[in-house]
Amino acid sequence: MEKELRWDDIEVGEEVGPLEYEISEELIDKFAKAIDDYDDWYMKDSPFGGRIAHPTFSATDYVDLMFLKRTPIMSWVHAKQSIELINPAKLGSKVTVTGKIVDKYIKRGRKYIELVYVAIDQDGQEITRNKYISMAPQQLRGLKTNGTSN
Numbered sequence: 001m002e003k004e005l006r007w008d009d010i011e012v013g014e015e016v017g018p019l020e021y022e023i024s025e026e027l028i029d030k031f032a033k034a035i036d037d038y039d040d041w042y043m044k045d046s047p048f049g050g051r052i053a054h055p056t057f058s059a060t061d062y063v064d065l066m067f068l069k070r071t072p073i074m075s076w077v078h079a080k081q082s083i084e085l086i087n088p089a090k091l092g093s094k095v096t097v098t099g100k101i102v103d104k105y106i107k108r109g110r111k112y113i114e115l116v117y118v119a120i121d122q123d124g125q126e127i128t129r130n131k132y133i134s135m136a137p138q139q140l141r142g143l144k145t146n147g148t149s150n
Contacts, residue, residue, distance in 0.1 A: 013101065017099055035054065
């Protein structure tokens with residue numbers, strides 16, 4: 001049975017992943033459509049020898065990493081994210097994403113986690129390095145069960 005993603009149960013140093021997938025034509029096409037970016041490097045050919053994925057393709061991998069073995073109980077709030085672009089992800093590359101919870105803290109009464117994760121290809125070449133900070137769901141205060149205020 002899957003475990004709920006609860007801030008209190010997350011441990012600093014906890015490793016997440018691996019998440020594995022292939023840079024397919026379908027992945028590139030869907031991402032291009034989602035962000036409305038049809039540059040020739042993604043759709044036809046690039047100076048790297050063939051099509052490549054958009055550099056930010058791994059930006060949402062944190063969702064799958066965090067929920068591989070857990071079920072979210074409520075929506076977490078995306079607080080901050082940074083991406084370091086290292087190498088292009090070429091069409092046909094097999095990508096492995098792994099990460100680690102590097103911090104967990106309370107700021108202004110709100111609970112946060114910090115996840116760092118890296119995407120590498122089948123040759124061990126880094127594609128992206130990512131840092132993601134998320135705020136844990138807060139208890140709903142001042143609401144009755146029918147959705148009206150107290």
